[in-house]
Amino acid sequence: MAASPEMRASDGDRERVAAALREHMVEGRLDVDEFNERLEQVYKSRTYGELAVVTSDLPATDLHTLPATTPRPQPRKDPRKDPxxxxxxxxxxxxxxxxxxxxxxxxxxxxxxxxxxxxxPWPLWVMGPWGVVLLVSTLFGNSAVNKRDN
Known part of the structure; x- marks a missing residue:
């Protein structure tokens, strides 16, 4: 069943339009001020028709393929785990x-x-403590990381 312009929009519909606006801003079609104005209009919208007005001058985007919320970034791999x-x-x-x-x-x-x-011989004070720290991390660094991860 196709949504008519008078039909009420849900929170999920508003979130999908907000996500579409974010995509258009990232692609450079909207500046930050215009994005904020349109985002405010999105959250004030009650019907599909009001939501359509907000994006009427932007290229069509399939709103149902956009997530209702922005996905969380993937955690970075810890470089200490890669030998x-x-x-x-x-x-x-x-x-x-x-x-x-x-x-x-x-x-x-x-x-x-x-x-x-x-x-x-003052260079001993530069290289001594620094060298000790490096030596300890060389001797025990990888085994400490492996023990902590297990």
């Missing part, structure tokens, strides 16, 4: 640590050779 990605990330962290440590030691060496007295 290959975890190893690649760990290698990258070690490479960054090695580069920063090397730069600090070069600076220390230049300062040591150009100064009159001994210079305290």
């Amino acid at each position: 290959a990605k975890a190893r690649a990330e760990l290698r990258a962290n070690w490479a960054i640590w090695a580069m920063a440590s090397s730069i600090n030691w070069v600076i220390w060496l230049i300062v040591s050779t150009t100064s009159d007295g001994e210079v305290y």
Whole structure:
């Protein structure tokens, strides 16, 4: 049975028209202000005819194929669960640590050779704690993630 313009619209019908308006806004047919105005009209509408007026100048969309509510986004896969990605990330962290440590030691060496007295080996304070954290995560990181997931 085809819906006549005088027939009352349900909440689900209004939600489907609102979803269609969101699609038209995403595609660039409506700006945000116009979308908000039309959305307000949608929720004030009581009949199919009033709903049709809101979308009359937009391309036709099969309102029954649109969901009444917007779907929830799919959860992202945890990168810590993928061993290959975890190893690649760990290698990258070690490479960054090695580069920063090397730069600090070069600076220390230049300062040591150009100064009159001994210079305290301060790069140890940069690479030491950072290296310990990386070492612990290298040794226990993957097993801790696997134990937590089980």
